[in-house]
Amino acid sequence: MCCEMDRAFEEFHNDDTSPFGPITMLYSMWHASAELEGYGQQDAHSFFLAALDQIHAHAKGQLSSCNCIAHQTFAGSLVSTVTCSSCQTTSTTVDPTLDIQLDFPMDSTASSLTLGALLRRFCADERIGGDHGKGYDCSSCGGGRGVVATRKLSIKKLPPVLSFQLKRFAHNSTSSKVETPVKFPSRLDMRPYVEGSSGTASKTPSVDGDAPDDDLPSSLYAYDLFAVVTHEGKLDNGHYWADVRSGDEWWHCDDDKVTPTTLARALGQKAYMLFYVRRSLAYGQPMSTLLAANAANSAASNSASKTANGSTNGTA
Ligand SMILES: [Zn+2]
Ligand SMILES: [Zn+2]
Numbered sequence: 001m002c003c004e005m006d007r008a009f010e011e012f013h014n015d016d017t018s019p020f021g022p023i024t025m026l027y028s029m030w031h032a033s034a035e036l037e038g039y040g041q042q043d044a045h046s047f048f049l050a051a052l053d054q055i056h057a058h059a060k061g062q063l064s065s066c067n068c069i070a071h072q073t074f075a076g077s078l079v080s081t082v083t084c085s086s087c088q089t090t091s092t093t094v095d096p097t098l099d100i101q102l103d104f105p106m107d108s109t110a111s112s113l114t115l116g117a118l119l120r121r122f123c124a125d126e127r128i129g130g131d132h133g134k135g136y137d138c139s140s141c142g143g144g145r146g147v148v149a150t151r152k153l154s155i156k157k158l159p160p161v162l163s164f165q166l167k168r169f170a171h172n173s174t175s176s177k178v179e180t181p182v183k184f185p186s187r188l189d190m191r192p193y194v195e196g197s198s199g200t201a202s203k204t205p206s207v208d209g210d211a212p213d214d215d216l217p218s219s220l221y222a223y224d225l226f227a228v229v230t231h232e233g234k235l236d237n238g239h240y241w242a243d244v245r246s247g248d249e250w251w252h253c254d255d256d257k258v259t260p261t262t263l264a265r266a267l268g269q270k271a272y273m274l275f276y277v278r279r280s281l282a283y284g285q286p287m288s289t290l291l292a293a294n295a296a297n298s299a300a301s302n303s304a305s306k307t308a309n310g311s312t313n314g315t316a
Contacts, residue, residue: 001032001051002054003028005055029051032050032054044231044272044273045099045273048163048273049099052070052098053070072160075096075098075159076098077095077155078153078156079094079095079195080151080152081152081153083149084141084143086136086138086141089139089141091139098159099164100119100122102118102121102167103122103167104168113180114183115164118166119192124152125152126150135147135148136148158278160277160281161276162188162190163273163274163275164273164274164275165272176235179270184225184228185267186263187223188223189221190222220280222278223278223279224279225274226244227275228242228269229271230242230269230272232270241253241254241255245266250263250266
């Protein structure tokens with residue numbers, strides 16, 4: 001897959017304007033991922049994750065803090081904080097992630113939703129335990145009857161490229177596809193969904209002793225839309241197309257037909273996957289410049305918080 005990606009980028013950027021069909025890429029995916037093999041229809045999100053997995057597997061690097069191109073581009077992390085209602089003990093778990101998978105509300109009768117609403121739902125407090133009268137099993141106070149816990153999910157590390165999956169394919173008792181339109185912006189501010197940033201209530205210190213996100217410039221939270229993947233059809237069959245941005249131009253890619261389109265039309269799609277790139281990358285502003293500007297005024301507080309935090313944060 002690494003070689004196939006290499007070939008695709010070479011084809012996109014050379015002077016040859018004849019059409020390019022990524023046939024050998026498809027073949028090598030079939031070869032490498034048995035579950036995608038054959039002529040059956042596949043899910044675009046499954047293909048995306050399998051492709052990243054293949055690139056990772058064939059690029060150099062270890063699983064923890066891997067520096068392969070797939071992880072450098074898409075890897076972020078989520079932090080889950082669970083607080084016991086009885087003793088208020090908080091346990092924190094950090095999990096790596098390659099994308100953000102957004103559920104639709106189960107009981108929604110809304111005629112349209114927004115990406116912001118789905119993200120707020122993703123980060124909303126969730127009650128755990130307390131079901132079936134058993135109570136939350138707290139490792140600190142023992143929990144038991146009447147004890148519940150609150151789980152809060154937020155983003156710990158934002159990747160350079162943010163990939164969202166809008167989980168339109170509901171596989172519960174009644175499998176169906178959610179057709180509710182979701183409005184999404186061309187410019188996205190991720191600050192409210194990041195742990196410890198001013199948009200969130202919790203002020204949990206950073207687990208690895210990094211500077212709190214409040215110290216970072218707002219341009220590090222600013223993302224620009226560059227690709228929209230749309231699925232038309234039913235749960236088990238249908239058709240995909242993609243609207244992609246190149247500079248300020250938008251292109252509609254539908255199998256072998258690539259036609260000019262507009263941002264407005266891309267924003268009107270009933271999206272299944274959305275891709276945003278961090279603005280400070282898009283405009284070529286080096287990260288070192290951004291961080292240097294903040295280093296001076298945050299240096300003192302950083303060293304203070306580093307001594308205070310150490311590496312003693314609990315992990316569930
Ligand atoms: Zn990797
Ligand atoms: Zn407890």
